[in-house]
Amino acid sequence: MGRVYVVGTADTKGEEMAYLAGVIRAAGRSVATIDVGTRNPAIPVDVTAEKVAAHHPDGATAVLGIDDRGTAVAGMSAAFAAFAETLDDVAGMIGLGGGGGTAIITAGMRRLPYGGPKVMVSTLASGDTAPYVDVSDIIMVPAVTDIAGLNRLSRIILHNAGQAIAGMAGAPAPAADDKPSIGLTMFGVTTPCVTAIADQLRADYDCMVFHATGTGGRTMEKLADSAMLAGVIDITTTEICDLLLGGVLPATEDRLGAIARTGIPYVGSVGALDMVNFWAPDTVPAHYAGRTLYKHNPNVTLMRTSVEECARIGSWIGERLNRCDGPVRFLIPEKGVSALDIEGGAFFDADADAALFEAIVATVEQTDRRRIVRLPLHINDPEFAEAAVAAFKEIA
Template sequence: MQQTPRILIIGTGDTKADELDFMRAKVREAGGVPIMLDVSILGDPPYVPEHDKHAVAEAAGSSIADIVALGDENGAMTVMAAGAAALTKRLHDEGAIDGFVALGGTMGTDLALDVALALPLGVPKFVVSTIAYSHLVPPERIATDLMMILWAGGLYGLNSTCCAVLSQACGAVVGAARAAERPGRERPVVAISSLGKSCLTYMVTLKPELEKRGYEVVVFHTTGMGGRALEAIAAQRGFAAVLDFSLQELANHLSGSVVSSGADRLENAGLCGVPQIVAPGAIDMVDFPTWQPVPERFADRPYHAHNRLLASVTSDGEARREIARAIGRKLGAAGAPTAFILPAGGIQQWDREGEPLHEPEALAAFVDEMRRGVPEGVLFREIAEHINSRAFVDTALAIFDAWVADGVIAPGAVEPASV
């Protein structure tokens, strides 16, 4: 626990000096040490920052003169974002900061998102933004533990409305830095993806079995940002293995749903050398906001309202064939040991016979395309049973245990238990 957190405050001091100076005072009042990082380009702040714009440009391998010469605000801020991210990461690696808070409109938010992605899970990241929670921010730009707050009343100068927001942000980041616990690594970490516990139930059995083998198990809820978190940690090689059994976000992305975790879903583990066992859980469903009309192209498909936020329809057989082909392409690009389990008996709880999303012809189309689409070099196991069956869990554990025995997956912290 850090008793006197050192908080990096990021913003354009030439245009937002009053706000940033207010934030500096609030960080001090909350018991933190403010450290100013200026990302101005054309002007200079009326205060002397600990890290000025020239240091930011230099961290990007450039200079302010060269950045100004670009003559393009988007290009200029992109270079400054690269410099701010590199400089912030270096400060963190050197133990000089414990968290950061950034302030901005679309430009400042764009930069701050890169800074947040440069820092590992557990380092407090707070962005005060005029576009907080907006769909302008794609999922792949959102760091795993990013915190945002809307900069209400923050267009021009200080006022009581924006001061209420800025003071909350400063108190929040200081408090988070004081209380934050970084993820431990006493045991190798295994990731499991799932869509809740009613739709996909394998984790109920898998989690204790893996824990008995000496692994820490982290389950990700694949409702957009859960898959984003899995991908981000996999990209940082934060897992000993990934059991990616819920690919519904991939289906959502291909169908144009906003419930997406980005175009790189099912890619980062394989690209970063993390062994992965994959299954097609819930790829038959497409999500959309309940409070919006059903998309016209899905008007005649089976519909389920999960709650007032989230509703689902099912995709037809041809769409499922397209999803199967996409899964095959992503598996083929993996540079790490990869296995694929195809549960031909069903891929989510409500596609069983007698359930509202039971569509055997569409499932058969997916199974047929998937059989042909698994690339050479990928270990392929087909079972006749449902994904929520004990047979599926046993198949996954058999592959996992064999890979541990062969040294593909790092051994757990205790002797493996017999299955």
């Protein structure tokens, strides 16, 4: 069953670590404590800070004995991330901390495999947790009070968190079937297409659908890099719009990088490349004044991409596809790229679409393995989904 690792800075959070470890032991789980502090611990621990610090690329001296707190925290974060990768008996990991501790502990948690229980009790859990969770499956639990000594409320919070990790570690999810997994990208405006594709492939594949919100695409590509995907059907590449045009749900410059590195079968398309995402209307940058906007909901505003922008997006995609030596089929739906980009729709713009399509065709160096397929269909037509499925089966 492995062990539940309780992680904290034992120099300042020792009392809380000991209490949390006791809760988990009382629930019947095997426990090991890890100190990621940079000063003398207040309690005995199973894994010392010195042992963790030794995993820093520059050795323990790059972590311990440093007066500057920021440098010490950064050093221990790197060391714990490297140390976490060496653990092979993790039934679960739970951490507790403030700002520094949260940064250190989640750096290690992010290196653990998906699916393993990871719980972080943090004073930062009710704010912007993106820097700590990133594209991992860490569960953030608000500490409510500062982690500065036990009190009647902190005992309850830590008790509940301990019971949660003990339950997860003691009753792991059943093993999945042996069908190979594929990644698919979807947005609300491409849902009919991606749903139809998944329905047609689910008998033979474990279909993992990712919401194309920036983190969705990054997660999918992380799984590809980790050899957890047998292929990708990337219908919704909209995150590239936000990357290039300053939207709030951007990809990184490494979008499609995992496809190039792994060479796994790839079917892509231009889903939702007609839009850039912003929050409420007053968050749209001033230099976009006068543009066509669509209120998706009270918190999300979409901006139609222009002819010039679509040409830029198409060239960017084409350049990335040229780096892919694995089998690639890139499908172009000539009658529209989203539910809004349809004749009579809010974002219908034949000229912008044409600029996008022509830029892709002009940039991609087509070979027997890398092909562009133009279809006289809308992206949400049932026939387009059928064509995507056929293309994937051809190269998988």
